[in-house]
Amino acid sequence: MSKTRLKILTAGFLFIASIVFSIFLSSTALANHSWGGYHWARTANPFTVKLGNNVSSVWNPILSTTFNDWSQSTVLDTTIVNGGTKARNCRPTLGRVEVCNAKYGNNGWLGIAQIWASGLHIVQGITKVNDTYFNTATYNTTAWRNLVMCQEVGHTLGLDHQDENFNNSNMGTCMDYTNNPDSNQHPNQHDYDELELIYSHLDLTNTISQTLFPVQGNLDNPTEWGKLVKKQGRVAVFERNFGLGNKLFTFVIYAD
Numbered sequence: 001m002s003k004t005r006l007k008i009l010t011a012g013f014l015f016i017a018s019i020v021f022s023i024f025l026s027s028t029a030l031a032n033h034s035w036g037g038y039h040w041a042r043t044a045n046p047f048t049v050k051l052g053n054n055v056s057s058v059w060n061p062i063l064s065t066t067f068n069d070w071s072q073s074t075v076l077d078t079t080i081v082n083g084g085t086k087a088r089n090c091r092p093t094l095g096r097v098e099v100c101n102a103k104y105g106n107n108g109w110l111g112i113a114q115i116w117a118s119g120l121h122i123v124q125g126i127t128k129v130n131d132t133y134f135n136t137a138t139y140n141t142t143a144w145r146n147l148v149m150c151q152e153v154g155h156t157l158g159l160d161h162q163d164e165n166f167n168n169s170n171m172g173t174c175m176d177y178t179n180n181p182d183s184n185q186h187p188n189q190h191d192y193d194e195l196e197l198i199y200s201h202l203d204l205t206n207t208i209s210q211t212l213f214p215v216q217g218n219l220d221n222p223t224e225w226g227k228l229v230k231k232q233g234r235v236a237v238f239e240r241n242f243g244l245g246n247k248l249f250t251f252v253i254y255a256d
Contacts, residue, residue, distance in 0.1 A: 033175060033190075034198050035160040038249070041121040041203035045075045049157065050096035054083030059101045059129065062145045066153050069174075069186045075199040076157065090219065092116065092124040095207065097156045099149075104130040104220055110139065111148040113155035113251040114219065123207045125156035126219070133255045146185035148253060150174035155251045158198045159191060164235045177235060177253070225250040 040049060055063055063080060071077045083100075084093040090100035092114070110133050115125040129148055133139050151161075151174045163176040170178050173188040218224055226240025226248065234254040241247050 033160045033162050033194055035155065035158055035249075037120050037158075037198070038115065038117050038122055039120065039158040039198050040076075041205045041207040042199075043202055043204070043206055045199055045202070046073070046077055047075075048077045048079055050081045051078050051153065052083040052085065052093060052096055052098040053080050054085055054087045054090065054098055054100040055129075056087075056101055059145070059149070062142070062149050063099055065146055065186075066149045069150055070153060070157065072187070073192050073195045075195055078153070090126050090128050092126050094124050097125040097127060097153065099127045099153070101129045101131055101134075103132045103135070104128065105132055107132075107220070107222075108254050109252050110134075110255040111152045111253045113152035115156055115249050117247050117249065118207070119245045121203070121205070121207045122156070122158065127152040127156060130255075138256070141181075143181040143185055147174050147178070147181035150186060151253070152251065154187065154191065157195065159194060161235070162190060164232050166233060177233075179256070 040047065051063065051067060053060070053063060067078050067080050071079075081096070083098060084096070085091045085098050085100065087100040087102045090098055090102070092098055107130070110130055112128045112130075113125065114128075115122050117123065127149070129145070129152070134145065139145075154175055159175055161175050161177060162171055162173055166177050166179045170176060170180065170183045171188065171190075172183055173191055174184055174186055175191055176184050178184045222238070224240070225238035227238065228236060229239045230237040234256065236252040236254070238250040238252070239247060240250075
């Protein structure tokens with residue numbers, strides 16, 4: 001074989017190999033911030049997750065922004081409906097996410113998302129934002145409100161964080177923790193791509209409006225959240241096991 005032909009074949013092989021490697025990196029890079037595969041069961045895409053509005057007039061435009069942001073997904077929509085609970089105790093409603101704000105006290109947490117799961121299927125959820133901290137100068141900004149609301153609702157859709165370092169550069173997504181939320185107020189394309197992966201399959205059942213198990217205890221009280229399964233800086237996740245594959249997960253972002 002001539003040297004010229006060998007060089008051409010070698011160059012062609014390297015070119016094909018680089019394409020394959022690039023495709024591999026692109027596909028694997030997408031699948032890295034699902035929360036353990038937890039998702040709403042449904043029999044068709046796109047499907048709709050109801051967000052119960054239990055928030056004050058101050059939070060209404062923030063909830064509207066979050067609704068519009070997550071509805072940009074190709075696999076799911078969110079819609080705002082009348083709240084089904086009182087904001088202070090914020091009890092969940094089967095088959096939807098209740099969103100609440102109140103002065104929950106100097107308990108350390110800025111925002112909470114909770115999901116109840118049967119196996120890998122989410123059946124209900126709540127998002128709570130704590131006005132005890134959002135009424136202070138540090139957090140009483142549109143940027144902080146958007147980041148926390150967007151992120152906590154994102155958890156109830158099945159997403160984990162993209163990044164949990166408060167001090168590094170922003171990634172341009174509300175699923176990235178930061179000390180400066182100005183550029184982290186909304187989802188980014190990586191979040192939408194991850195939702196496509198999470199909901200790429202269809203289920204035989206539908207957990208929208210499906211019955212699971214009764215709520216137990218005071219949901220504001222950390223002693224009711226179960227065991228701590230992750231703690232990194234101002235981020236924590238708790239898991240409470242009700243048995244028979246039924247669990248409660250609590251995602252917490254703590255105030256500084």
